[in-house]
Amino acid sequence: xxxxxxxxxxxxxxxxxxxxxxxxxxxxxxxxxxxxxxxxxxxxxxxxxxxxxxxxxxxxxxxxxxxxxxxxxxxxxxxxxxxxxxxxxxxxxxxxxxxxxxxxxxxxxxxxxxxxxxxxxxxxxxxxxxxxxxxxxxxxxxxxxxxxxxxxxxxxxxxxxxxxxxxxxxxxxxxxxxxxxxxxxxxxxxxxxxxxxxxxxxxxxxxxxxxxxxxxxxxxxxxxxxxxxxxxxxxxxxxxxxxxxxxxxxxxxxxxxxxxxxxxxxxxxxxxxxxxxxxxxxxxxxxxxxxxxxxxxxxxxxxxxxxxxxxxxxxxxxxxxxxxxxxxxxxxxxxxxxxxxxxxxxxxxxxxxxxxxxxxxxxxxxxxxxxxxxxxxxxxxxxxxxxxxxxxxxxxxxxxxxxxxxxxxxxxxxxxxxxxxxxxxxxxxxxxxxxxxxxxxxxxxxxxxxxxxxxxxxxxxxxxxxxxxxxxxxxxxxxxxxxxxxxxxxxxxxxx
Numbered sequence: 001x002x003x004x005x006x007x008x009x010x011x012x013x014x015x016x017x018x019x020x021x022x023x024x025x026x027x028x029x030x031x032x033x034x035x036x037x038x039x040x041x042x043x044x045x046x047x048x049x050x051x052x053x054x055x056x057x058x059x060x061x062x063x064x065x066x067x068x069x070x071x072x073x074x075x076x077x078x079x080x081x082x083x084x085x086x087x088x089x090x091x092x093x094x095x096x097x098x099x100x101x102x103x104x105x106x107x108x109x110x111x112x113x114x115x116x117x118x119x120x121x122x123x124x125x126x127x128x129x130x131x132x133x134x135x136x137x138x139x140x141x142x143x144x145x146x147x148x149x150x151x152x153x154x155x156x157x158x159x160x161x162x163x164x165x166x167x168x169x170x171x172x173x174x175x176x177x178x179x180x181x182x183x184x185x186x187x188x189x190x191x192x193x194x195x196x197x198x199x200x201x202x203x204x205x206x207x208x209x210x211x212x213x214x215x216x217x218x219x220x221x222x223x224x225x226x227x228x229x230x231x232x233x234x235x236x237x238x239x240x241x242x243x244x245x246x247x248x249x250x251x252x253x254x255x256x257x258x259x260x261x262x263x264x265x266x267x268x269x270x271x272x273x274x275x276x277x278x279x280x281x282x283x284x285x286x287x288x289x290x291x292x293x294x295x296x297x298x299x300x301x302x303x304x305x306x307x308x309x310x311x312x313x314x315x316x317x318x319x320x321x322x323x324x325x326x327x328x329x330x331x332x333x334x335x336x337x338x339x340x341x342x343x344x345x346x347x348x349x350x351x352x353x354x355x356x357x358x359x360x361x362x363x364x365x366x367x368x369x370x371x372x373x374x375x376x377x378x379x380x381x382x383x384x385x386x387x388x389x390x391x392x393x394x395x396x397x398x399x400x401x402x403x404x405x406x407x408x409x410x411x412x413x414x415x416x417x418x419x420x421x422x423x424x425x426x427x428x429x430x431x432x433x434x435x436x437x438x439x440x441x442x443x444x445x446x447x448x449x450x451x452x453x454x455x456x457x458x459x460x461x462x463x464x465x466x467x468x469x470x471x472x473x474x475x476x477x478x479x480x481x482x483x484x485x486x487x488x489x490x491x492x493x494x495x496x
Contacts, residue, residue, distance in 0.1 A: 008036065015040040042087040049099040054084060060102050069105045082117070090123035091141060097133060104136040116143050123148040130156030130164075138163045142170035149174060153181045153189075161192040168199025178207040178229075186210045186233055194218060207255075209233055213243055216270075220246045229255040230267075238263040243270045247302070251276035258283045261291040261315070265298050274303045278310040278339075285315075292346060293327050300330040310339035326354055332361035338395075339367040348372040352385030359392035368393070369400035371431065380433075382407045383416070383444055390448060391420045400429040405444075406436045413440060416447035425449045429456040435472045442479035454480060 015036040018026050027037035045051070055077070061070050073081070093100070107117065117140050124141055128134060130153050138160065149171070156164075167174070177200070181189050190212050197206070198218035207229035211219070219228065228251060232238060239262065248254065254276045258264045261283045268274065279299060292313070299311065311331065327348070331337070340362070348370065350358075359365070368389075382404050390396065412418065428449060435441055445455060454477040457470065 012036045012039070038084070039087050042084050044090045045088055046092045047094060047099060048091065048103060051081070051084060052099045052102050054081065055102070055106075060105075067101045067105065069102075073106060085117045086119055088118050088121055090125070091118070091121065092125040093128050093134075093137075095128045097128065097131065100137045101133055103140070104133055107140060108136060116140075118143055120145055122146065124150070126151040126153065129154055130160030132157050132159045135159040135163045139166075142166060144171065144173060146171040146174055148176040150178045151180065153179075153185065155182065156185060156189065161189060164189075165192040165196055167193075168196030172199070173202055174200050175202055176205040177203060178205075179209065180207070180231075181209055190215060198222075207231075216243075217245055220248060220271075223250065226251060227253040227255075229253070229257070231257040232259060232263050232267075238266045238270075241266045241269045245271050247271035247273035247275075249273065249275045253278045253280070255280040256282070260285045261295055265291070265295045268295075268298045268302050271302055275307050276303065277307055278312075279303065279308065280312040281314070282312075283315045293330070296327065297330040300333050303334075305333045306336060308334045309336055310341075311337065312339070312341040313345055314341070314343035315345040326357075328354075328358055332357070335361070336364055337362045338364050340365070341367065341369045342372060343369075344371050346372055347378060349379040350381055351379050352381045352388065355381045355385040356388040356392070359389045363392060364395060365393040366395050367398040368396065369398070369429075370402070371400050371429075372402070380404050383411050387417050387420055387448065390417065390422050394422070395424070396422060397424050398427040399425060400427075400431070402431045402433050404434055405430070405441045406434050408437070408440060408444070411444060413443050413447075416444040421448055421450060423449075423451050425452055427456065428452055430473070431457055432469060435469060435476070438472050438475040439479060442476045442483070445476070446480055446483045452480065 011033060015023070015026065015033070018037070018040065020041065023037050023041040027034045027041065029037075042050075055073075059070055059073070061068050103117075121141055121143050122145060124146060126138075126149075130138075135157060142163065149167075153160075177197075179193060186209055190210060193208070194211055194215040195218075197203070197208070197211075197215065198221060201222065202224055203222055204224055205227040206219070206222075206225060209231045210233055211230070219225065225248070228248065238258070239260075248271070251274070254274060256264045256267060256279075258267075258281070261281070264281045264283060281295065295313070299308075311334070328340075331340075350370075380402055386401075386403055389399075428445070445452065455473060457473050
């Protein structure tokens with residue numbers, strides 16, 4: 001045998017590239033290949049069905065319409081089964097309990113079963129209902145080695161929730177966890193989840209639905225927590241600010257999914273302090289024009305302005321919600337902001353001067369998305385404001401903004417930016433920006449962004465205007481594409 005094939009690390013790497021269907025044959029090639037090949041074969045299971053298929057065909061039968069065990073496994077068969085299950089590092093449980101039932105029957109009926117059938121399990125993905133039988137299987141896979149848990153539970157029995165409540169003691173090393181359950185399960189599941197989460201002192205990432213007041217208090221005690229995503233599915237939750245919590249001091253991400261924007265504001269108000277790099281707020285309803293300014297003011301008040309680098313606000317269509325001008329002023333204190341992502345959450349007004357103030361406040365800005373449609377009486381910036389933005393935010397790589405490109409006064413078509421240009425911009429979306437002269441607009445955009453291939457738009461045009469404006473922007477892209485072709489051709493000829 002070649003000396004390289006006696007190196008375990010090399011054999012393991014080879015095994016990782018062998019097709020799953022060929023791994024059994026590869027394992028039987030020689031003794032040196034057996035363990036690495038079997039490790040690769042059983043490492044990640046998309047279902048536990050392969051384990052059941054390893055058992056004798058006559059081991060199970062049917063009794064009264066259900067699976068029944070015909071005879072217990074002997075020690076030899078347990079050894080063979082454990083030889084495979086001990087190699088499993090991740091399991092996915094789909095919404096199919098067909099293979100889970102036989103394994104549960106085996107473990108419950110045999111006193112010789114190993115105490116832990118999956119001693120090296122690291123990751124569990126669960127996409128099934130929490131039935132009584134599922135509770136038995138969950139007890140098998142809640143092991144000390146588990147590091148990552150992702151569960152989507154449409155319904156759950158009391159037995160299943162009882163096993164779930166042992167998570168803190170059964171899986172003390174858990175680092176990443178996502179728990180998603182239906183609205184009807186929120187009230188029932190919260191008491192069973194709150195306590196075990198408080199025991200997970202190694203938890204880095206957590207995504208979870210309504211935990212209640214006590215649950216939030218426990219979360220603030222998790223010092224290792226770096227990413228927290230909370231989903232408030234109950235309308236009445238956080239409609240008032242009657243509580244105060246210490247807050248979070250070591251987050252990289254705080255993500256809130258709420259019914260109303262008021263809930264997000266009230267939750268942040270209840271925290272004494274939030275130190276995080278990124279805040280995301282995703283809401284369903286917004287009725288008051290003061291909701292966004294209030295949220296921004298609370299973010300500025302509660303968050304570490306020096307650490308905050310990214311703010312995202314996404315919601316449903318704005319309908320008739322208008323905001324006042326200078327709504328971003330409270331956020332100017334966040335001098336290290338690199339990303340501001342505002343979805344279609346309102347009608348917004350912004351002058352060239354206000355866009356310049358925004359750019360002055362955030363010189364490190366890399367991504368700016370203000371995807372807010374202007375109303376008939378809105379003030380929107382022009383190319384002059386855009387040029388000011390480029391000059392003050394040289395690191396910009398992505399820009400989404402509505403501007404008025406019908407006003408070209410003060411713009412030199414030969415040198416649109418007066419020497420100011422951005423060669424790093426990879427994405428530009430100008431939404432439903434009004435346009436009259438596609439040729440001159442294309443000249444200006446090409447001058448400001450020489451490496452840009454096209455201008456993107458989002459489908460937000462008024463019905464009567466939609467087709468004509470979209471055609472105008474398609475013409476702009478056609479012209480920009482022509483400029484790029486000429487530049488490439490010129491570069492080829494220059495090299496000859």
